[in-house]
Amino acid sequence: MRIVSNPAILRIEFDGRPASAEQLRLPALVNYGHFTAMQVRSGKVRGLELHLQRLDASTRELFDAELDHDRVRDHIRHALGDDIGDASVRVYVFGPDTADAVSIMVTVRGxxxxxxxxxxLKAVPYQRPVPHIKHIGGFGQxxxxxLAERDGFDQALLTGPGGVIAEGAITNIGFFDGTTVTWPEAPALQGITLQLLEPRLDGAGLPSRRSTVCLADLPSFEAVFITNxxxxxxxxxxxxxxFPVGVDLMKTLAQVYETVPWDTI
Known part of the structure; x- marks a missing residue:
């Protein structure tokens, strides 16, 4: 069981136009850029502002440039067109070859x-470089x-020295001890779903905290879950x-997530 989107790419656009072979050479040959991934339903996205903030902050750090939010939204809307309401969308940002603005690539899948x-999950001794950025070129992941799949697992669990747990290869991870959700305090990408859940859990009677979690601590938890x-x-x-499935825990998490509003792109 792998976490994958519909493999069929419906559209690829560069800066609001169908991607050309020349433009696709950049992502094919240069592993320097960043992206965000989102699920679109009826032309709306949960946590759109968080996605835009992520893209802008990473663009500033990687390319010393600003990223206009309206430009990103325009490119997503254009890629979806009038015929696609539900989709898996990724927005990639690449550095400029000239003095022009950074380039934006939007991919649309089912x-x-x-x-x-x-x-x-299979624990592996690896942590992503520059983990706070959702960057491309994730060879280690x-x-x-x-390797995890070859051994019969669904995903790798990334850990640091001493078995400190950071994140899943393509997910965040949370641990439940019967009363409190613990998010690992370790270098990791702060996923949008995590950011949407965390501030809302306490209001649902499910307190959460940030703390170091090691592989040796796992027997102390009643249930574990992942998000992306x-x-x-x-x-x-x-x-x-x-681990047993925490039925009540999963029900509460799902209910909390359902309260997150959908933002129009």
Whole structure:
């Protein structure tokens, strides 16, 4: 069971126009850029402002340039057109070859949801470089992810020295001890779904905190779950340790996520 979108690419546009072979040479040959991934339903996105803030902050850091939010929204709308309401959309930002503004590539695939069956994670000794940026060129994530799949797992769980847990290869991870959700305090990408859930959990009677979590701590937790742009799912196994599905926990998380408003692109 892999977390994948519909593999069929419906559209690829560069700066608001169908991508040319010349333009596609940049992402094919240069692994320097960043992106955000979102699920679109009826032309709307959860946490749109967070996606735009992520893109702008990473553009400033990587290219010392600003990214106009309206320009991004225009390019997404254009790529969706009048005929696609539900989709998996990615917005990539690449550096300029000249003094012009950075380039924006938008890809549109079929809509996707997180597989609901309990996920199996394999701990690996790897952490993403510059983890706070959702950057392209994730060789290490792909390498360890494929190794995990060969061993019968769904995804790699990235860890640092001493078994400190950071994040899933393409997800954030949360741990539940029966009363409180713990998000790992470690260098990791702050996913949009995590950012939408975290401030809303306390209001649902589910307090959360940030704290260091090590592999050795796993037996102290009752349930584990993962999040990404496709949604939320339980974790049933990490290495040889199994976890029951926290039915009430997953129900609460789903209810909280459903309260997040959809923003018009």
């Amino acid at each position: 809509p996707a949801t997180m597989p609901s069956a309990p996920h199996r 792909i390498y360890y992810g494929r 742009s496709q949604g939320i799912a339980p974790v049933g196994r990490i290495d040889d340790l199994t």
